[in-house]
Amino acid sequence: MSQPIALVTGAGGEMGHLLIPALREQGVGVIALDLVELDESIREQCVETVTASILETDVLADLIGRHTPTYVFHLAAVLSRKAEIEPDLAHRVNVDGTYELLKLCRRAPEQTPVRFMFPSSIAVYGLPNPTVKQEAGAVKETEWTVPSGVYGCNKLYCELLGAHLTRTPGMPDFRSIRFPGLISAETLPAGGTTDYAPEMIHAAAQGRSYKCFVLRDAKLPFMTMPDGIDALVRLALADPGRLSRRAYNVRGFASKASDIRSEVLKHYPEADIGFDPDPARQVLVDSWPEDVDDTLAQKDWGFSPKHGLSQALSDYLVPAMKKRYAAVAGG
Numbered sequence: 001m002s003q004p005i006a007l008v009t010g011a012g013g014e015m016g017h018l019l020i021p022a023l024r025e026q027g028v029g030v031i032a033l034d035l036v037e038l039d040e041s042i043r044e045q046c047v048e049t050v051t052a053s054i055l056e057t058d059v060l061a062d063l064i065g066r067h068t069p070t071y072v073f074h075l076a077a078v079l080s081r082k083a084e085i086e087p088d089l090a091h092r093v094n095v096d097g098t099y100e101l102l103k104l105c106r107r108a109p110e111q112t113p114v115r116f117m118f119p120s121s122i123a124v125y126g127l128p129n130p131t132v133k134q135e136a137g138a139v140k141e142t143e144w145t146v147p148s149g150v151y152g153c154n155k156l157y158c159e160l161l162g163a164h165l166t167r168t169p170g171m172p173d174f175r176s177i178r179f180p181g182l183i184s185a186e187t188l189p190a191g192g193t194t195d196y197a198p199e200m201i202h203a204a205a206q207g208r209s210y211k212c213f214v215l216r217d218a219k220l221p222f223m224t225m226p227d228g229i230d231a232l233v234r235l236a237l238a239d240p241g242r243l244s245r246r247a248y249n250v251r252g253f254a255s256k257a258s259d260i261r262s263e264v265l266k267h268y269p270e271a272d273i274g275f276d277p278d279p280a281r282q283v284l285v286d287s288w289p290e291d292v293d294d295t296l297a298q299k300d301w302g303f304s305p306k307h308g309l310s311q312a313l314s315d316y317l318v319p320a321m322k323k324r325y326a327a328v329a330g331g
C-alpha cells in the first residue's frame, strides 16, 4: 500500500513545527502549504511544499488532485487578537478558507472520506462576566457556546459546518479540537490572546523583562504543544465508531497568570515579570472559561496529557529552551 499523505496548511506556524515530525513518525507523508516560504528544516521533512495563501483555491485543488491526501490538518488561521483588529481578513481566512478547503476535499460517495482535522479554540465559549466564569468552572463542550469575539464566532461556525458536512456522503470526516492556550518551546505565537503565557516563559529564558498584558488573576486553561500535537494525532487516527461528537475539549492545566509567573520564578529566580493589562485583551480572557472538561476526549480516544503546569516547565519548556537559546547565543 502506498504511504498515506497529509496536507498541512499553515505549516510554518507553531503547531506545524511539531505536527510534521509527529506525522512522519506515524509513517504519514506530508505536503505542506504556508503563506511564507517554509524553513529548510520543515521543507526537508515534506514530500512537497508550496508557498501560497489558503485562499488560492486553484493551488490547493492542484495539490489535493495530485496527492489525494488521507488527512488534512487545516492549521492556517488568523488568531483572536488579530481577528478583532482585522475582522474581514479573519472571516476570509478562518471561514471562507475553511469552507473552500472542505469542498475541495470532496470524494466520490463510495470512497473513504478525507479526515479533516480542524484546530478550534476555547474562544468558542463566551461567559458573560468574571463571576459567571468563576462559577462555571470547567465547562463541557455543550455549555456556553456563545462566543464574544470574531475568532470564536469564526471557529464555532466552522465546527458546526464541518459537523454538518460530515453527514453528507463524500464530504470530509471532520474532527475538531477546542485547544486552550498552547505553549511551545520552539516558537512564539502571534496575534493570540493567550500569548502572555508563552511570552512570559520565553522572556525569562532569555533574561528579558516582561510585562504581562492580562490581570494577575486572569485564569485560563493551557497545554504544552507536545500534548496538543499528541491530541491532534490521536484524534486523527481514532476509529470513527469511537467518536461521540465532532468537537472536543482538551487541557493540560488551568492557571492564573500569577501562578504561571510563580512557576517561572522557580526556574528563573532573577526573572523580571510585571503586569500591564490591556483592556481589549482582558475582555476576551474574561469571556473564555477558566477551565474545560475534557472527559469525552479521554473516554472516546484516549486523550492523556503529560504536562501539568509544573511538569510543563520542568520536563519540557525549561530544558528545551535552554538548548534553543544556547544555540541562538552560540550562533
Ligand code: SER
Pocket: 079, 080, 081, 120, 121, 122, 123, 151, 179, 180, 181, 182, 191, 192, 193, 194, 195
Ligand atoms: N490561543 C488562541 C488565541 O489566543 C486561542 O485559541 O487566539
